[in-house]
Structures are given as C-alpha cells and as structure tokens.
Amino acid sequence: MLEVRDLHAFYGKSHILQGVDLTIGQGEIVSLLGRNGVGRSTTCKAIMGLVPPVGSVSFKGRAIAGQRPDQIAHAGIGYVPEDRQVFPGLTVRQNLELGIKRAGVFGRWNFEDVYKLFPNLGERRDNQAGVLSGGEQQMLTMCRTLMGDPDLVIIDEPTEGLAPKLVEQVGQLLDEIARRGVAILLVEQKLTIALKISTRLYVMGHGHIVFEGTPADLAANEAIRKEWLEV
Secondary structure, eight states: OEEEEEEEEEETTEEEEEEEEEEEOTTOEEEEEOOTTSSHHHHHHHHHTSSOOEEEEEETTEEOTTOOHHHHHHHTEEEEOSSOOOOTTSBHHHHHHHTOSSTTOOSSOOHHHHHHHOHHHHHTTTSBGGGSOHHHHHHHHHHHHHTTOOSEEEEEOTTTTOOHHHHHHHHHHHHHHHHTTOEEEEEOSOHHHHHHHOSEEEEEETTEEEEEEOHHHHHHOHHHHHHHTOO
C-alpha cells in the first residue's frame, strides 16, 4: 500500500533522512521506533509532504512525493501529528466535522463510533476543545483524522504524556483501526506497546533504517535493542 524508497530529507543544510526504505501493507500496524532525534517524525512529515521529500514515495501504486499535504490526504492518508492540533475555539463535534472530506458523507467512522470508543468526548461534544485535558485533545486529534476515512493513518507519538488509562484506550483504538482494514504507521516511544500491537517493526538510527522484522525478531535481538533503543 505504502512504499518508501531511498527517502532523504533536509532541514537547511542538515541531512536528516539518509535513504529510508519502508513498506506498509493493507491493514498492517507497522511501528517506527528509535531514540529522539533520529528522524522518525521527519519521515512522517516527508511522506505527508510537510517536509520536501527526495526519493520515492508511492501510495496504492501512485507516486505522491512532491504533492501538497492536502492532495496526499485526499489520496487516503491520514496524519496525526505529535503536537495536539485541535481548534480550541470550536466544540468537540465541530472539530470532528472538520475531518470529514465531504460534508455529511461518512465512511468507516462516524460520530457515534468516536463517542463509543471515547465516552469522554461524547460527554463533552458541545464543549470547546480548548478546555479538554491534554489526553482528551490527543484523542480528539486522532478521531478527527479518522473521520476523513483514510486507508492509512500515520500516528506520531500518540501516548506521549498520557495517563495509563488513556494509554490503554489508545491501544484499543489502534486495534479497532486495524480491525476496520485501515493500515497504521505508528511512531511510538513505548516499546511494550509497539511489541504488543505491531505486525512489523522498523528501528531508525541516524536517519536510516537499522532493523526490520517482527516483534518476536526484535524481542530476540538484544544487540539492536541495546544499541538503538535502550537508554
């Protein structure tokens, strides 16, 4: 579904991505792991066109490298950034409505799906998003993206700073996303979550992929974990 080949990206003269290769198949949960600063978020932004990509990015057989972020989103890729980008002056429901590509046309997700998964959002549907807790804003950002009915969703650090109960809810949401046939590229710092829910894993180091395999492969590879993941 998504194929990235020899992807490079730069911030000014800094060469951040140095030939990243990765693939994601239909309905897969693929985690991208690594320490802070190795290029995981930049990989997401380059795929989405938020950072100019150099290399090949194709989605469902169609080249998307160099397209605008809105074009890539309309092609079927959703993106949940690590900074919770809600519209604070709009209500929860209005924020969710902004995620729908065509007004009143729902795909795999609708309002009741969201409220069932996250009852707090349902209870606060008429409240302004700016008064929600940080965790609730994270849930709202993820759910707004799903309202656009993507075939692939890129989620950057969804559990960062969340309470354990919300972390558990995020895990349930990721399982439900995959159950509905949506592929996931997950950037995650918590190794236990990635090992539990992922189909496959990539580990990044210094702007390129240093490991690819299954959760069992990574669990068995102490050298990779020590060199590239553990503090």
